[in-house]
Amino acid sequence: MKELVARSLKYQAGRVQVLDQYLLPHEETWHHCTSVAQMTSLILTLKVRGAPLIGLAASLLVAYLAEQGHSKTQLSEAIDELEATRPTAVNLMHCMARLRTALQQQDFALAVVTEAERLFEEDCALCDRMATLGAQLVEPSDNILTHCNTGALATAGVGTALGVIHHAARQHADIHIWVDETRPLLQGGRLTAYELARWQIPYTLICDNMAASLMAAGKVDKIFVGADRIAANGDFANKVGTYNLAVLAHYHKIPFYVVAPVTTLDIGCASGAEIPIEQRAESEVTGVSGSFGHCQWAPVQAQVYNPAFDVTPAELITAWVLDTGVYYPQDVAAGVLGTV
Template sequence: MQDLIASSLKYQNNTLSVLDQYLLPHQQVWHVCDDVASMRELILNLKIRGAPLIGLGASLLVAHLAEQGMAKAALAQAIDDLEATRPTAVNLMHCMAKLRIALQQDDYVMAIVSAAVSLFNEDIALCESMAKQGAALVNSGDNILTHCNTGALATAGIGTALGVIYKAQQRHGDIHVWVDETRPLLQGGRLTAFELERWQVPYTLICDNMAASLMAAGKVDKIFVGADRIAANGDFANKVGTYNLAVLAHFHNIPFYVVAPLTTLDVSTACGADIEIEQRNSAEVRGVSGSFGEALWAPTNAQVYNPAFDVTPAKLITGWVLDTGVYDQQQVLAGKLKDLN
């Protein structure tokens, strides 16, 4: 397989390596991944994360295993095992579906490798298209609020919502970003701040519960977030806390945009209520851990509710920024997303 290089995922010299996002920003450690168990561990522990990147990482591993001579039945099992790691993000399912089709070809090794490479390159192009579509919505001097991490660390390209912000900054040069720290795993504070600093985009880090006061003070012009799955009616699942922002934006009359590729659209899911929401380990809420160590602040037997995602209803969304265009509420309510698929 040819070399494929992204910010946090690379296939080089027949070796698949993953940047450990759990350790960012203060440690940059790459893990070699050459079996399904290793990739499952990386995904489940969020060392590789971001809906598009998880699908791409799993795809490159299957392609590598195919080239190494893994039997057809074993490849089929690998695809099933990898798909089962995280239930909410549809990109992973999209990628594994492509590999299942490739596995049925006579020369299934070449077909799987070709599919994996195409998915990787496709994601780069999708990111660029989304960024251009979304940047057109941004005005000079805008203060943009974002949640979680949706940049190059989460994709093969420049990202989804953060890609829009990057492209807008390139165009205007005077964009400022409010970065939600994004509890409980701090993807905003650790990863989005890291990327914006690397890109030299001005930003200010805030606790999640500070967003409302900023909006009330008139300091937020627009909100851009990513998505892990968009239902046929426009509802979407994204990192928990996104719904909070949508409600606040609606109250304060602030435009709220979701940015995602068509590969995140799942028209087989009618509405947000049908999206399975992943529940994660209670330890993530009782304390925090990372490259800085571990801290436990709650009683060890505290009961915890820890959904990884929440669902934002379509009626709170100003626009859906996809690689194919920007769609408003009227278009989506009329069934435009179903037509796109």
């Protein structure tokens, strides 16, 4: 496999390596991954995260195993096991489906490696297309609110929603970003703030529950978020807290954009009601863990509800920014998503 390098994922000198995103922003640690069990653990513990990146990391691991001489049966089992790690993000399923097809070729090892390389390179290209299209929706002096992390850490390219912001900032140096901290795992506070600082884009970090007052004060011009799965009718799942923002934006008449590649579309899913929502550990809500250790703030016996995602209905969305174009409600109502 040829050398492939992204911000948080790389294949160099015959090694699959992933940046530990759970330790960011204070510590940059790379993990050398050699097994399905190890990659599964990295994904489940959110050391590897971001819908596109999860699919790509899993793909590179399968390609690495193919190069190591694993049999077709072993590779098939690896694909099945990796696909089951995160039930909501459809990008992972898309990547694994592509590798299953490659596995049917006579020289299956070469086909799997070639397909993994192609997936990585395609992601870089589609990120640029999304960013270019979405940046056209941004105006000088815009105050943009975003949620979770959707930048280069979450993709092989420049990102989805944060990729739009990156490109827009190159055109309008006076834009400003409001960054939701994104409870309970603080991907906004830890990762989006980290990326914006590296890109030298002005930002202000806020608690999630401050967004409404900002909108009421007229301090938010637009909202850009990513997606983990988009249903055929335009409903989409994203990091929990996204639906809150969409409702608030609708009330305050603020444009609300979802940015995602076509690999996030699930045309076989009729609506958001059919999207499986991953439930995560209670400990993520009752306290916080990191390189500093663990802090428990809630009673040990506290009952916890911790969905990783929520679903935003299509009627609250101003436009869907895909790598194939910008689509508006009338387009989605006409079934355009099923043809892209």
